[in-house]
Amino acid sequence: METESEPYVRLATLRQLHQVMADMNTARSLADTLQTVADGVVNGLGYELACVNLVRPDGDLVVAAFSGNPAAEALITGRVGSRDSWERRLSMGERWDDLVFIPHTEGWILDDDDVPQWYTDGPAPRFEDEWHPSDRLFAPMYTPGVQGSACGELIGVLSVDRPRNGRLPGAWGREALQMYAFQAAIAISNARLRANMQRALVRLEREQQALRASEESFRQAFEYAPSGMAIAEMGGDQHGRILRTNDALCRLLGRPASAMRRYAFSDLVHPEDIGTLLRTSAEGGRAELRLIRRDGTYVWVSLRNSVVADAADGPRFLLTHVEDIEERKRRELQLAHRASHDSLTGLPNSAELRSRLASRLCQRSTHPGAALESVDAAYGHPAYDANGHGFDFRPAVAAFDAYDHHVHTVAPVEGERDDGAKGLAVLFCDLDGFKSINDRFGHNAGDTVLIEVARRLSRQVRDGDTVARLGGDEFVILADGLGKADAQDLAVRLRNEIIQPIRAEGRAVRVGASFGIGWAHCGMTADEVLKSADERMYVEKRSRPKQHRRAG
8 A cells, every 4th residue: 555655646546446446336246246345455455365255144254255366266265264263363463443463473373273264475574564474464344334333243354465565554554444344344235235125126026926025025125224225206296205214314314204205305415416316316326415414414425226117007116225425425535635735734735736737728739638638637537526526527628629618828928017918827935034943943833834824825815816835835826817016916915924923832933935926828837837936936035135035
């Protein structure tokens, strides 16, 4: 797994992890789901080997899927390990939240138990955090609920081996594996539930005499499903009206079953997600959207609709499965924010600054699809708004020619005279005297100064402007629609704000600021724009006597 010092790689890993999670939730059968879970560990989490041990009805665990080594897969797939041996393994070693790590120094005592396992050769570790060939790492999977709590029943165990980077997983790697095991448990439970429901529906169609028995089987699966379930009308004036809900859905939305029957799903969906709901209810399938709770707050859910048809009369109702994904959405947004923002000041970081700047520019020499690539580079696919709602720029951008429909960014004409033109101003700010504060009072004082400078800069710009921390004591402001005089006035205001005393470590300190004003226009790259502003900043810094560069 990537380390904490590689946030941009970590965002790419998050996207890959999100993809493998999506794959295992779209598998057609339980067998496909189990194999997809094993493949996802190898493809998305960075391990070379992965094994899914599934709890059988008798309590023992069978190797249901394996990924990463065909020879090992042929050797142990289908073999069974006793429940007692597994419980022994899960009770020893080191606890990493819900994960269990058994180091090679302890694993030798497990060599004689009946749990199927493979053996790997390799040298002994050279570093403290290096993976040993005999290390073992397990991720228990519980029925959906509070993972690891008494209300969750063990349904299987993920065994992983040989991280590709050769290191023991760090905090991010452990969290990713734990989150993946939690989602895998949901996918396996849902696959079982779908299989049971499909069998019930087949029996309903084939055997009229078994109707009452099938109805009872369906009722049990419906009422006691760990995730929300609902039955709604399909077609006619009452399309989407809720006919029946289970306890899980009522608890999720904080509404009694009697109250739920007064609504259609369209009454409970966030206004921005109505289109998504209509497509899903008309065609069936899966969608992620927000439902409103009784207290007025919204919760992110994964909603899956199945159209239950009557052979004679056509579609009759929708069977809707509702799964709470609020926690996953929150984690995705947090990780995406960390990857694009400076951890100290909370401002957009260098990568995010370049993305926002690049999204405004086009290269004159590029082909007509360049706008699509620019959006991909800036936002990824798809992007999310401040509320976590997904939106995708690609179809809209691809429909337009980059030459004819892009609103070109132009800059005021260079020279002494202000021609009144307005453009995208790029203000490059470098603090004067900051190093001496770090040297005299320590880095805590320096961090306090950077945080306060970031706050002051953000307070002085407009809502649509960008204030970013480029690195160290360098900041960049993107301000659109400014003329030369406007940009110079803004630089003066920002400098006057910065030079005010700052309380740091119990004392008042001051820093100055040098500003360089560059102008962005199409035909330039983001790096060229930033370099131009940086060069102007150094010209401005050298033009002032050293004693006048900061206020004191």
